[in-house]
Amino acid sequence: MRLFERAPRAMAVWGVYLIALGAVLWFVFFADALSFALPAAAAGITFAVAVLSLRPERRREELEHVTDLSPGTPLAALGFACALVGLEVGEWLVLIGAGLLGLALGILVVRERPG
Amino acid sequence: MSVAAVPTMLRRPPRLLGIVAGTDHKSLGLRMFVTAFGFFLGAGLLALIMRLELAAPGMQFTSKQGYDELFTIHGSTMFYLFATPAALALGVYLVPLQIGASSLAGARWALGGWWLTILGGIVMWSGFFTARGAADVGWYAFDPLSDSPHTPGVGMDFWIFGVILSALGAILVAACLLATVVRKRAPGMTMLRIPVFTWSMVVTVLMVLTAFPALVVAMGLLYAQRSLGGVLKVPGGPLTYQHLFWFYGHPVVYVVFFPFLGAVAEAIAIFSGRRFFGYPALVVSLLAFAAGSMSVWGHHMFTTGAISNRYFALTSTGLLIPAGVEYFDCLATMWRGVIRLRTPMLFALGFLAMFVIGGVTGIWVASPPLDYHETDSYFVVAHFHYTLFGGSVMGMFCAIYLWFPKVTGALLREGLGRVHFWLTVLGLNLTFFPMFFLGQDGMPRRVADYPSSMGWEGLNTLSTVGSDVVALSVLVFLVNVAVSLTVRRPAGPDPWGGHTLEWATDSPPPPRNFRALPPVRSYAPLLDLAEETPA
Numbered sequence: 001m002r003l004f005e006r007a008p009r010a011m012a013v014w015g016v017y018l019i020a021l022g023a024v025l026w027f028v029f030f031a032d033a034l035s036f037a038l039p040a041a042a043a044g045i046t047f048a049v050a051v052l053s054l055r056p057e058r059r060r061e062e063l064e065h066v067t068d069l070s071p072g073t074p075l076a077a078l079g080f081a082c083a084l085v086g087l088e089v090g091e092w093l094v095l096i097g098a099g100l101l102g103l104a105l106g107i108l109v110v111r112e113r114p115g
Numbered sequence: 116m117s118v119a120a121v122p123t124m125l126r127r128p129p130r131l132l133g134i135v136a137g138t139d140h141k142s143l144g145l146r147m148f149v150t151a152f153g154f155f156l157g158a159g160l161l162a163l164i165m166r167l168e169l170a171a172p173g174m175q176f177t178s179k180q181g182y183d184e185l186f187t188i189h190g191s192t193m194f195y196l197f198a199t200p201a202a203l204a205l206g207v208y209l210v211p212l213q214i215g216a217s218s219l220a221g222a223r224w225a226l227g228g229w230w231l232t233i234l235g236g237i238v239m240w241s242g243f244f245t246a247r248g249a250a251d252v253g254w255y256a257f258d259p260l261s262d263s264p265h266t267p268g269v270g271m272d273f274w275i276f277g278v279i280l281s282a283l284g285a286i287l288v289a290a291c292l293l294a295t296v297v298r299k300r301a302p303g304m305t306m307l308r309i310p311v312f313t314w315s316m317v318v319t320v321l322m323v324l325t326a327f328p329a330l331v332v333a334m335g336l337l338y339a340q341r342s343l344g345g346v347l348k349v350p351g352g353p354l355t356y357q358h359l360f361w362f363y364g365h366p367v368v369y370v371v372f373f374p375f376l377g378a379v380a381e382a383i384a385i386f387s388g389r390r391f392f393g394y395p396a397l398v399v400s401l402l403a404f405a406a407g408s409m410s411v412w413g414h415h416m417f418t419t420g421a422i423s424n425r426y427f428a429l430t431s432t433g434l435l436i437p438a439g440v441e442y443f444d445c446l447a448t449m450w451r452g453v454i455r456l457r458t459p460m461l462f463a464l465g466f467l468a469m470f471v472i473g474g475v476t477g478i479w480v481a482s483p484p485l486d487y488h489e490t491d492s493y494f495v496v497a498h499f500h501y502t503l504f505g506g507s508v509m510g511m512f513c514a515i516y517l518w519f520p521k522v523t524g525a526l527l528r529e530g531l532g533r534v535h536f537w538l539t540v541l542g543l544n545l546t547f548f549p550m551f552f553l554g555q556d557g558m559p560r561r562v563a564d565y566p567s568s569m570g571w572e573g574l575n576t577l578s579t580v581g582s583d584v585v586a587l588s589v590l591v592f593l594v595n596v597a598v599s600l601t602v603r604r605p606a607g608p609d610p611w612g613g614h615t616l617e618w619a620t621d622s623p624p625p626p627r628n629f630r631a632l633p634p635v636r637s638y639a640p641l642l643d644l645a646e647e648t649p650a
């Protein structure tokens with residue numbers, strides 16, 4: 001059980017298990033390459049997340065600067081959605097979406113950057 | 116008793132702007148949940164229309180094309196816009212509280228995720244207003260049925276965009292939840308002391324992060340196929356789409372199950388007055404179950420003949436072991452407990468009972484020879500609704516009744532809660548149990564009509580009456596919420612005698628969650644305190 005005591009280890013164990021299941025499918029049941037690639041890719045993501053979470057865990061809750069409002073974020077989501085839907089509706093919507101996205105990123109970087 | 120005083124800060128944002136752009140995890144979790152519930156009501160309405168159509172042979176209310184749109188948008192909304200977001204919303208509200216954190220890591224990303232999901236829903240549903248109507252090829256949109264020669268019209272493309280947006284939204288929210296658990300746990304809160312519900316969220320978000328990208332890729336390929344052509348028309352192309360889709364499509368069944376199982380486990384421990392039994396076994400089984408569920412996607416493709424049936428039958432049946440452990444843990448927690456049959460506990464027991472039916476019939480269709488008989492029949496419709504309604508929706512109501520007092524500071528009415536519960540059990544079984552017999556008798560799924568000579572009318576009428584009873588039960592629930600919020604019965608910080616940290620703070624919790632945290636020495640810190648305090 002101690003294996004699961006720390007988050008990165010728990011995730012890595014999970015990734016290994018995924019690889020093992022994929023390997024059985026590949027080597028024992030002779031599956032196609034895609035059937036192996038899918039769990040292998042999932043394991044890859046898991047390992048990446050495990051490595052990212054290796055940074056020392058915070059032991060004390062510090063007073064952080066947290067923005068409690070982020071108007072840039074919904075604007076960014078709206079811009080992205082418009083640009084995507086614009087692929088079907090027309091170039092004009094893609095341009096509006098790109099404009100909104102640019103504006104939103106500007107707001108996020110300039111006004112809402114964590115201090 | 117307090118080991119860590121946590122500073123309070125943050126002014127409350129202006130109301131409307133707060134709704135649109137607020138990042139406090141509690142308000143965000145609540146907003147996510149309410150929008151998901153709105154989608155549940157919308158998809159439920161579509162289900163009622165379908166059931167009305169099927170009550171008798173002949174076409175009464177819709178056209179065949181219209182019916183196809185109804186089941187597609189019903190199923191898609193239930194998965195992409197209701198069940199997944201609702202499960203994640205519970206995590207956004209509760210995980211920081213349960214681990215003693217003051218906020219959600221990367222809350223702005225989670226806010227973005229919520230907006231992407233809402234926009235995805237709007238785009239998907241707007242297909243109904245296009246010339247050729249909404250998508251009509253089922254919630255998994257297999258190629259070649261979903262390519263542009265077979266399904267022309269922009270409604271199908273809107274469906275693809277809606278799915279992409281909601282999947283990206285879920286990935287963003289999941290990443291924030293995982294980062295919160297990894298980086299923001301209170302002092303003493305080791306991974307083996309995080310509460311059962313939070314563990315269920317950890318495995319859920321692991322599955323979202325690893326399986327949902329396959330869905331985004333599948334949708335990207337499908338869109339490219341529709342607009343450019345040739346992409347999925349290579350040898351094995353349609354199968355590639357199926358592999359990618361089901362690599363997402365099976366784990367999502369557990370994404371919309373585990374968080375509710377976690378809620379049920381918390382309710383069972385609280386209302387049995389006992390520490391959750393077999394915590395280490397539960398942790399291992401959740402991880403094993405989640406990884407296992409990512410190796411069973413091929414069982415949705417048994418009848419293609421293009422996959423290793425033996426492997427996928429083996430892994431699918433193997434899921435029984437961790438599932439059994441989880442069930443056993445829940446039952447053993449109740450054993451010799453002092454059980455209080457309050458509404459959350461009723462829904463927890465209902466969840467266990469109903470999900471067994473879905474689970475047992477799942478073993479049935481995990482066996483290739485039996486699946487060859489049942490595939491694409493109403494048997495399958497009954498099976499997956501027992502897992503999704505009997506499991507996820509029952510579990511969701513358990514979670515609502517359990518944590519409503521924490522979120523709002525008011526208790527829900529017990530009497531109305533009981534009426535809601537019994538109507539749900541009655542309606543659910545009346546709706547879906549007859550479908551097992553219809554399927555066994557050969558009634559195919561995804562049909563708007565059936566010949567009267569088949570003798571299926573009686574069971575179909577019964578099923579339609581059942582769906583009306585379910586609608587009534589939801590109405591009773593909404594009345595309960597309205598009454599309880601209007602004439603409030605104050606809940607206090609801990610109305611149930613909870614075990615985990617969220618019950619150690621005000622209801623609703625203050626902006627930074629805690630004024631002081633109790634020491635954390637196990638996954639049930641408040642129970643530890645209660646046991647230490649002389650009676």
Ligand code: HEM
Binds near residue numbers: 194252253508582
């Ligand atoms: C009383 C509530 C409900 C009723 C009456 C109902 C009814 C139906 C009906 C009649 C179908 C069409 C079946 C077919 O021909 O294949 C269907 C499909 C479906 N339902 Fe429900 N349903 C309910 C709740 C739910 C819930 C809660 C979920 C998920 C959380 C759900 C998910 C689905 C899915 C995924 C499909 C398949 C759609 C497709 O074939 O593409 N349903 N439902």
